[in-house]
Amino acid sequence: MTREQEAATVTGPDRNAGAESGSYAFRASLIGAAQQFELTDDGLVWRIGPKSGLWPYATIAQVRLSFRPVSMQSQRYRADLEDINGARLRILSTTWQTVTLMAPQNDAYRGFMLELHRRMRDAGSRAELIGGLRPGIHTAALVLIALLAAAMTGLLARAVATGSWSGALFIVGFAALFGWQIGGFIRRNRPRRYGFDEVPKDLLPS
Template sequence: MPTSLPDQTAAGEGGPETRYAYKASLIGSAHEFELTDAGLSWRVGGRSGVWPYADIASVRLSFRPVSMQARRFRADIENAAGGRIAILSTTWQTVSLMAPQDHGYRTFMIELHRRMHGAGSKAELIGGIGPKTYAAALVLLALLAIAMTGLLVRALATFEFTGALFLVGFAVLFTWQIGGFVKRNRPRGYSFDALPDALLP
């Protein structure tokens, strides 16, 4: 089910839904964002700026798990001048811990879309990964499925039931992880009043 924008106006500047920050690496500084009356204010390292909501050219939402965080979401935002910033739903806390920020990320993204819509934005709203990357992922999945089927048939034919059981378990795990990535990241467009739930925490 797509996520609809709230009907009521959210709290003003400084509310929890208008500020968001995360650390992209353990040693780097935090990436800070705020939704102001003037637009999307951002500070990344030594760079900063304010992008008026009407000047945002595109928003791409995607699901980007990594080895240390299986539930990670990403928003890639581009303005009319070609500038790009990325917002992640996780933050580094320690050497071994990448923590999710599901609620903060979700509320911030919903509020960003609400403000863009209110400003009359004509931004392109994209869900998932690029069509070429998606097609390549499907081809890779098909090739791996063929290879796994061949190995399973050979294991059964030679009565290697332990090996066959291992292959079945591996296939189930692989389908759960990679299949979920492919399913969530199906290329699509969406609208301001129907954000894709699969691409938000």
């Protein structure tokens, strides 16, 4: 497949929305090759640049879903797959289109993930299904937030004590924005286990 054909595969917002939920493609970086995935009767077929392979559903050992916003796309989701041999695949809900545009593919990503779970269930998969961040990372994030909250509380108290009302308002506004963005990230990514028929809604695009 040529680079032009690869670009056509993932061009346009929600390019996969009209496709069957059994196929999905995205570009993880602007200069990288398109990554293509297809759910077949034999298993998950993947193609990344010149490399390709087939993972029978029964050999997928782990699926981890998480919410991973970035500066250019505040609603980005990620699935990390691992097979019984330790090989890994990463699937993102966004695709790069231009230097300044990372487009969401919400419908296509959600449909593909739900179909993957359905096929794994029907194949009798015993995979580990995990939602959110690793416990250690999640705990470290909570500690960092607590430290930042304590620091901002101290700054707010100092601003009020010195009568710096503009500074106090700035701190309150910053704290509200920070809590809304980071709080949502922490809440969605709380560590958990789930079943094939209970895929967490907050870890899939709405």
